[in-house]
Structure formats: C-alpha cells, structure tokens
Amino acid sequence: MNYRHGFHAGNHADVLKHVIVLMLLEALKAKPSPFFVLDTHAGRGRYLLGGEQSQRTGEAATGILRLAAHKGLPAPLKAYLQAVKAGNPVDALLAYPGSPMLVAQALREGDRLAACELQAEEAQALKALFTGDAKVAVHARDGYGAIKALLPPRVGQDRFARGLVLIDPPYEAQQDEYPLVRDAVAECLQRWPGAMVAVWYPIKQRRTLQPFYRRVASLPAKGVLAAELLVHPDDSPLRLNGSGMLLFNPPWQLDQALAPVLKALDAALGEPGASHLLTWLRPPV
Ligand code: SAM
Numbered sequence: 001m002n003y004r005h006g007f008h009a010g011n012h013a014d015v016l017k018h019v020i021v022l023m024l025l026e027a028l029k030a031k032p033s034p035f036f037v038l039d040t041h042a043g044r045g046r047y048l049l050g051g052e053q054s055q056r057t058g059e060a061a062t063g064i065l066r067l068a069a070h071k072g073l074p075a076p077l078k079a080y081l082q083a084v085k086a087g088n089p090v091d092a093l094l095a096y097p098g099s100p101m102l103v104a105q106a107l108r109e110g111d112r113l114a115a116c117e118l119q120a121e122e123a124q125a126l127k128a129l130f131t132g133d134a135k136v137a138v139h140a141r142d143g144y145g146a147i148k149a150l151l152p153p154r155v156g157q158d159r160f161a162r163g164l165v166l167i168d169p170p171y172e173a174q175q176d177e178y179p180l181v182r183d184a185v186a187e188c189l190q191r192w193p194g195a196m197v198a199v200w201y202p203i204k205q206r207r208t209l210q211p212f213y214r215r216v217a218s219l220p221a222k223g224v225l226a227a228e229l230l231v232h233p234d235d236s237p238l239r240l241n242g243s244g245m246l247l248f249n250p251p252w253q254l255d256q257a258l259a260p261v262l263k264a265l266d267a268a269l270g271e272p273g274a275s276h277l278l279t280w281l282r283p284p285v
Contacts, residue, residue, distance in 0.1 A: 003170035009047035010060030013243035027251035034110030036160035040143025042115035221248035223284030233273035
C-alpha cells in the first residue's frame, strides 16, 4: 500500500468529491432524525498544503486554491469553501480537511461517524484528530470488511434508518478495485437499504469505464446518478483527467442542485477541453 492522500489533498478530484459529500449531508440534515455516516477509506483527516507531499505535486494549486479565488459561485460551492476554511486562519488556506473532518464538522448532536483507515500511520493520525470526540469512531481496519461489521448501524441502543456510506478507495491496483467497489455497494444496499451510497472513481479515459457503469446500474437502488468533472480531455490513459461520483439512492432533486455546481466547477477548474457530465445510470423510481 503505497498510496498517501497527502500528495493529492485538495486537488480537483477532492473538490468534486467533498462538495458532493457536503450536499448529501445537507439533505440528511433536512430531517431531524439522526443519521450515521460510514467513511470506508478515510485517510488521515487533515493535510498541510505547505507540507512536503502537497508541495511535491502542487495539485491543490489547481484545485481548492484555484476555486477559493473565484467569486459568484453557487451556494453549495460557497458552503464547501466555508467548511474548508473553518479549520484555517482567517486569511490563509494552510490545511485541507479530508472527508472524515468535513463530515465530523457537519454532524449534529445525535449523528455519528465511523471512519475506517487501513494504513497504520494514517489511522493513527486520524485517531489523534478525533480524540475526545464522542460522535466519531475511528477504526484502523479494512473499510470493505467494515461494511459487513458495522452495517446496519447501531450505536448502543440507537439504530439509524438514514445515512451515508462513502467509498473512496485509492484504485492502486486499478482494475482490481472496480469489482470490490461494486460488491461493496451491493453489500451496503442489502444491509442498509435506506442509505445513500457515494463512490468516488478516477477517470483517465471514460470509455474504459463502460463495463463498470453497466454493472453498477443493475444494483437495487432507487436511482444511480453519476456526476463527473473532467478537467482535461479524456484522451490520455497516463494522467488523472478527471473523476466522478456515483450516487446510489441520491436525495430528491439532487440532480437539479448539482447541475449548476458542475458547470461552475468546470468553468473554475477546467483546462482547455474540460467537460462535465451528470447522468442517471439508473433513473430514479
Ligand atoms: N476519503 C479521504 C478523503 O476524501 O479525504 C481520502 C481517502 S484516500 C483516496 C484512500 C485511503 O484509503 C488512503 O488513506 C489509504 O491508506 C486507505 N486505504 C487503502 N486501502 C484501504 C482499505 N482496504 N480499507 C481502508 N482504507 C484503505
């Protein structure tokens, strides 16, 4: 396991993923009953943008730092920027929050987060970040196995009818990850049918993803929405040209809320030949 998210924190893919995660959390917060979030591949939770890993790739410069300089953004992007800035001094973006941090910031009194991270050092850093936070449980374990162990969610006497599973693996062994992801989503939907499931995936060349799209479209969800941002044309298999989020059981009218967000991200972060796509792989029922 060589992957370290510190090299990529705050890049265009993180921006897309985290904006959408916050939109899903907002939809959950529209109802008073508590919800549960399982983050299967959580990372270390907070990344220093001036740190060695981040500086080596410079990826945040064309992601969060570029977006933060934009004015007139749609409301969900403004809310995302506010959430990112929450852990920073007033005038500087020194640290970038990972998914468990963004989720934890959004939790209300009864809501809970379980965050899994397999890499020992990353898991240790994540545990340190949430020491003393009773709403967050950090598990140094395989996130796929956690789906079986933790779903449907129960915390003490509490059961959670609503919530979100975020599946955000590193896709290190490229082709091997897709069947794992598909099976993981199937397991989530079977164990916790009311949950939303969000899956991040990298895009080098879109056409190579067609079999994956077909396989996930057949899963028993009330709608499967794909939201993609390609900051480069998808004509090179060698670089990360963009990424997408698959959304199973997405909230009502999320597609309408997402359309202007993707358009604004394309305009703010896209290089020549950039594009975005919002499509139902399985229409809502
Ligand atoms: N979700 C994080 C965020 O948005 O801030 C980023 C996660 S990063 C893309 C993927 C993480 O998964 C890495 O920290 C890696 O160490 C971890 N990882 C890899 N395989 C794993 C597994 N089977 N279970 C849990 N974590 C895993």
